[in-house]
Structure formats: C-alpha cells, structure tokens
Amino acid sequence: xxxxxxxxxxxxxxxxxxxxxxxxxxxxxxxxxxxxxxxxxxxxxxxxxxxxxxxxxxxxxxxxxxxxxxxxxxxxxxxxxxxxxxxxxxxxxxxxxxxxxxxxxxxxxxxxxxxxxxxxxxxxxxxxxxxxxxxxxxxxxxxxxxxxxxxxxxxxxxxxxxxxxxxxxxxxxxxxxxxxxxxxxxxxxxxxxxxxxxxxxxx
Numbered sequence: 001x002x003x004x005x006x007x008x009x010x011x012x013x014x015x016x017x018x019x020x021x022x023x024x025x026x027x028x029x030x031x032x033x034x035x036x037x038x039x040x041x042x043x044x045x046x047x048x049x050x051x052x053x054x055x056x057x058x059x060x061x062x063x064x065x066x067x068x069x070x071x072x073x074x075x076x077x078x079x080x081x082x083x084x085x086x087x088x089x090x091x092x093x094x095x096x097x098x099x100x101x102x103x104x105x106x107x108x109x110x111x112x113x114x115x116x117x118x119x120x121x122x123x124x125x126x127x128x129x130x131x132x133x134x135x136x137x138x139x140x141x142x143x144x145x146x147x148x149x150x151x152x153x154x155x156x157x158x159x160x161x162x163x164x165x166x167x168x169x170x171x172x173x174x175x176x177x178x179x180x181x182x183x184x185x186x187x188x189x190x191x192x193x194x195x196x197x198x199x200x201x202x203x
Contacts, residue, residue: 001098004033004128005091007075007084009041010055011048012194013062014172014186016165018069023162024103024128025068033103034070034091035059038082042116049173050199052076061189085117088124100125101158106138119146122155129159176200 004024010017013035021033037055038048048055056073063069074090075082084102091100102125104112109129112118121127122143129138140156147155167185175182177200183191194200 001032001095002028002030002101003091003095003098004028004030004101004103005036005087005125006033006103007036007038007082007087009044009048009169010035010037010059011050011169012055012058012172012186012190012199014167014169014190016167018062018187019165020103020105020130020162021069024101024130024160027160028101028128028158030068030101032068032070034072035063036072036075036087038075039079040081042081042083054193054197054199058186058190058193061193062187064189083116085115085121085124088121092124101128102126103128103130105129106131106135106159109139109142113142113146122147122151126158127155129155130162131159132162133164173200177202 004021006021008017021035024030025033037052037059039052056071056076059071063071075087078086088100088102102121104127106129115121127143129140131138138159140152143152143155172182172185176194186194
C-alpha cells in the first residue's frame with residue numbers, strides 16, 4: 001500500500017489542490033491520497049477562515065466521485081497547532097506496513113528544516129516535492145543535513161511535475177468577499193456549499 005498524505009488549510013479546497021493530488025497519485029503510483037485539513041498551521045498564526053467542519057465538508061464534496069482520494073480529520077480532531085510529524089506518526093501507527101509519502105510544494109523546501117522534527121518526517125515518509133512550470137527548481141540541498149545521500153537521491157527521484165494551475169485559496173476568499181467571479185476555481189459542489197453557507201463574505 002502506497003499512501004500519499006496531503007496536508008493544508010484547504011480554505012477552501014480548489015482545482016489546483018485536486019490536480020496536485022492527482023499528479024502525485026499518478027506519477028508516484030500511489031494507491032490513495034489522503035487530504036488532511038489542519039486545525040492551525042504553525043506558519044499561519046492567524047488560522048483558517050472557515051470552520052473546521054466546513055473545510056472538511058468541502059473536501060468530502062470535492063472528492064466524492066474519486067475513490068482513490070480520501071479525507072482524514074486527524075489534525076482537526078487533535079486540535080491545537082498541527083504538526084506534520086505528529087500526523088505522520090499517527091499514519092505510521094495505523095498503517096505499519098504502508099509506504100508513506102508526504103506531498104509538499106517545492107517552495108516549502110527552503111523552510112522545511114525549520115519544521116518540527118524534519119529528520120523524523122523524512123524517516124516516516126518520503127517527501128513528494130512538486131515542481132511547477134515557471135517556478136524555481138526545488139532546492140533539495142535543504143534536505144542534505146537531514147538525510148543520507150542515498151535517501152536524498154531517492155527523494156530527488158520521486159519529485160513530481162505539475163502543470164500550471166494559477167489559483168489560490170486566498171484569491172478565492174478575496175473574490176467571494178468582493179463579489180467577483182470565483183465559482184470556476186472550485187468543484188461545483190464546493191461552490192454550492194460556499195454559497196449556501198455564506199462563507200468568506202467578510203473580507
């Protein structure tokens with residue numbers, strides 16, 4: 001079993017999130033990609049805008065017709081600041097025989113050594129670093145103090161390419177608040193949920 005773990009605020013989930021998950025699933029031959037919405041991310045002290053239940057509900061709507069995608073609320077259930085290493089420990093305990101992969105953008109590599117227990121993260125799961133066209137190449141040297149040369153070569157070889165998908169959650173929230181078009185940036189069921197629940201109306 002090869003499981004990809006995709007953490008983030010998903011506030012809201014959008015097409016770029018889904019495309020990243022699918023690129024990783026196909027290129028790394030993953031059996032499943034699990035979206036893990038964060039309670040509070042360490043590097044985003046202001047926290048998510050939508051409530052945890054709303055963010056989890058939107059994720060479930062977004063992947064409803066995709067059996068190889070799943071949602072785990074382990075970080076929401078745990079509460080407090082969400083640390084990747086704690087989540088990976090939970091997945092390792094639940095799936096002791098699985099090969100775990102952690103999905104991350106290339107832009108996160110520079111700050112990765114400052115995450116909590118980055119060496120253990122790399123031991124628990126293989127980082128799947130996602131490259132985007134037009135963005136700087138991933139700086140894998142940031143991982144050099146954390147892993148062996150052989151492990152670093154394995155992580156480099158596992159890197160994933162993703163086509164350009166210019167959309168962000170912050171842009172969607174701003175567009176909703178401003179009354180600008182945004183519905184095409186998210187799955188239809190998610191757009192309907194945002195409208196029905198009147199999310200992101202306040203700038």
